[in-house]
Amino acid sequence: MTTAIVGGALANKPGNGGNAWTRLQWLLGLRRLGFRTYFIEQIDAATCTDADGATARVEDSVNLAFFRRVMESFDLADSSALVSADGTPWYGPGYPDLVDLAAEAALLINLGGHLALPPLQSGPRHRVYLDDDPGYTQIWHAAGNPGPRLAGHEHYFTYGANLGAPDCPIPTGDVAWRPTRPPVVLEEWPVSAISTVDAPVRFTTVASWRGPYGPVSWGGRTYGLKVHEFRKLLELPQRSGKTFEIALDIHPADGKDLDLLRSHGWRIVEPRRVAADPAAYRRYLQGSGAELSAAQGIYVETRSGWFSDRTVCYLASGKPALVQDTGLGRRYPVGEGLLLFRTLDEACAGVEKIARDDERHCLAARALAEDFFDSDKVIGALLEEIGVGP
DSSP states (O other): OOOOEEOOOOHHHHHHHHHHHHHHHHHHHHHTTEEEEEEEEOOOGGGBBTTTBOOOGGGGGGHHHHHHHHHHHOGGGGEEEEEEOOOOOOESSSSHHHHHHHHHEEEEETTTTTTHHHHHHHSEEEEEEESSTTTHHHHHHHHTOTTTTTTTTTTTESTTTTSTTOOOOOOOOTOOEEOOOOOGGGGSSSSOOBBBBTTTOOEEEEESSSSHHHHOOEEEEEEEHHHHHHHHTTTTTHOOOEEEEEEEEEOGHHHHHHHHHHHOOOOOEHHHHSSSHHHHHHHHHHHHSSEEOOOOOHHHHHHHOOOOHHHHHHTTTTTTTEOSSSSSTSSSOHHHHHHHHEEEEHHHHHHHHHTHHHHHHHHHHHHHIIIIIIIHHHHHHHHHHOOOOO
16 A cells, blocks of 8 residues: 655644644545555644643643544544654654655655655655645745745645736746645535524634734735734624624734724634634534635735635535635636625625525535545545656
């Protein structure tokens, strides 16, 4: 059986069920296609904390506990490893065994270049860098920032489907970026229909108010954060009369923004309460009526074609998605199941369109997931393109 390794940050982001799913879709999707899959993550022991946020030994950390819980939940306990940057094993087999595993592997899918230990990264015959932050990755690389960790890979794929287009200013430089899509394992995300006449559509999303990165500049222009895009939607609940809820990760220093959201009718829930692990995250999305979400400013302003891995989970669950336009209309059919907006007025019109014929949009949402984001198709196409089979 052919071995495929997925590298990515999981223990590095404890309590983040949505982030865990971005790794799981690739792991479970490759396994569905007949690969022997293995997940390897490296972590800086100095970043590990306890439940109160205090520095802790890896053995006692929430990081390791989260990693173990997720792996065991998906029958991956015997095919996963957590190691430090010097190769110290914290979970799974010892470092020499991992080096041997990498040497025999046919494929590495390295999300964000996270797996950087040379023997583990360089061992597999085909090494794929997967970029899920288009714009940030390329601008940092062009500026000489080593953060993206592009070196050492053979193939480069991105969720920025429009990179290289004349009106997309993201620098591609010396890297031959190829588009791919966020996959969803459909059997893990079945249709969950809850909207009825007596229970009108509830629009939700899971979000970080500012995102993990600060603004970036390129070509004389500075690209902003998700917070600036969400602020444009402040009046949406009052304008539309519908229910909107965000499982929002927001810093106490942004208390004024939080007060503004609530005063304009937004419901705010704690993501650590409703989406702290993959099961809770799935329940939250599938208990919603539809998604309403803004995008990072850089995705919108560059017309990158970025598509959210969260949104594909809504679609697979039979939940329509009303999302900010990042140039998606060039790549996907929009208007039923998947609706786009650029302005508050367009967002209001999209809300009304979904609420007026929710059942039709739910059916269209699932059909979109099956046609464009089914892990069998997405991962299968990538494998065919690079010439790897199970």
